[in-house]
Amino acid sequence: MKIGILQTGHAPDALRAALGDYPDMFVRLLAGHGFDFTTWDVENMDFPHSPQAAEGWLITGSKHGVYEDHPFIPPLEAFIRDAVAADIPVVGICFGHQVIARALGGRVEKFRGGWSVGPTRYRIEGRTCTLNAWHQDQVVIPPEGAETVGHSDFCAHAALRYGDRAFSLQPHPEYGRAMIEGLMAHRGPGVVPEDRLADARARLDQTTDSPAMAERIARFFTERR
Structure with a gap:
């Protein structure tokens, strides 16, 4: 199955040599499921000719709002x-989660409660899981027809499902500890309050449920449910 990655941003330059860019992280996350990946750098206006250019679409995170x-x-x-x-499945992560919601009529805002950083507990589709977070913006009003299937104490609409056509997450299953540490070092200072960074550092040893979420994303593409 061909998955098109719509790249909406880039990892910090200082992290790419060791960790790769955002598409590399998703290729690693979804390895072993028989997917072939092609990336379009849409941030730099490189777009597919049509939605039929792939059998499924994955929209990355971004530093942009x-x-x-x-x-x-x-x-x-x-x-x-x-x-x-066109009934082609779409998955969105963080910025991808937000832009799907906005494209379909939802509302996204900079959250007054501030930033969510590092390993965070969510309730998604009836299960408690831990995934890495790195965001202040949130979906505050989902689009009509979207079902909220995940939340945390900090984020009311952390996962949305649009029938079998789209599935999106606010947290980052593709981020491991090294990526969160790198973001805290290279994008956090002066942007994320120091108390939030310190709290996240204290939780970095927590194991995340990224492998289970990778399975869920893969099933969404292959089974559409």
Whole structure:
């Protein structure tokens, strides 16, 4: 099955040599499921010719806000609507989660409660799990027809399901400890309050449920449920 990765941002330069860029992280996360991957750097206006260019789509995270004025966001939202209308499965992570919601009529805001960083407990589809978080923006009003299937104490709409057409997560199953540590070092200072960074550092030893979430994402693509 061919999965198209829509890359909406890049990992910090200082981390790429060791950890790769965002598409590399998803390729590692979903390894072993028989997927072939092709990446389009939509942040730099490299878009597929149509939603039929792949059998499923995965939208990455980004340092950008979906409500910001970037040239790639309107055509990305249009592409999402076209893919959903064409019944081609779409998965979104963090920024991807937010931009799917916004494209389909939801609302995303910078959360007044601040940042969520590091290993975080969620309740997703009836199960408690721990996944890494790195965000302040949140979906505050899901689109009509979306079902909230995951939340945390900090994030009311941490996972959304749109029937069998789209599935999205606010947390990052593709991020391991090294990525969170790197983001705290290279993007955190002066942006994320130090008390939030310190709290996250104290939780870095927690084991995450990324392998189980990888299985869930793979099943969504292959079984559409």
